[in-house]
Amino acid sequence: xxxxxxCTLAELPSGQRRQLSVEGIDVSVFNCExxxxxxxxxxxxxxxxxxxxDLDTAACTVECPRHGAKFDLASGRPLTLPAYEPVExxxxxxxxxxxxxxxx
Numbered sequence: 001x002x003x004x005x006x007c008t009l010a011e012l013p014s015g016q017r018r019q020l021s022v023e024g025i026d027v028s029v030f031n032c033e034x035x036x037x038x039x040x041x042x043x044x045x046x047x048x049x050x051x052x053x054d055l056d057t058a059a060c061t062v063e064c065p066r067h068g069a070k071f072d073l074a075s076g077r078p079l080t081l082p083a084y085e086p087v088e089x090x091x092x093x094x095x096x097x098x099x100x101x102x103x104x
Contacts, residue, residue, distance in 0.1 A: 006092075006099040012036075019051040022103040026051075027090060029101060030073055032060040036092040037073035038101050044078065044085035045069050 004022050006029050012018055018029045019041055026041035028051030037060065041051040048066035055062050060073045069083035076086040091102040 001102055001104040003100050003102050006101050009094055009097045009099055012099060015055060015057050017051055017055060018099075020101075022101065025088075025103055027101060027103065028062075029092060029099065030055060030060075030062065032057045032073060035060065036094070036099060038090040038092045039071065039073055039076050040088040040090075042087065043067070043069055043071075043083055044087050045083040050087065 002023055006018055012031045014031050014033050016031055020027055027038050028041040029038045041049060043050055043064040046066060048064045050062050050064055053063045053065045061070045063070045067082050070079040072079055076089040078084055093100045
């Protein structure tokens with residue numbers, strides 16, 4: 001398992017995201033009203049870039065910009081078609097105001 005520093009907590013305010021690649025995996029980290037989530041940055045429907053989609057901070061969902069499939073950020077589950085397979089989620093922690101991502 002690898003743990004990487006994403007950014008400071010102040011650099012990722014609510015409603016914002018940070019995209020990065022860790023060990024060949026593209027990941028997006030989202031701040032939903034103070035709750036942090038990290039998911040694989042690809043739609044399971046067509047590999048579209050989820051990190052570029054519309055973020056709903058109240059529902060903690062992201063919508064694929066290509067075909068509109070919505071994903072739950074906590075579980076990676078798709079909530080609408082055309083996606084039906086979940087995407088991977090990753091643990092996020094904060095230590096000394098630094099957001100850290102764990103990828104295995």
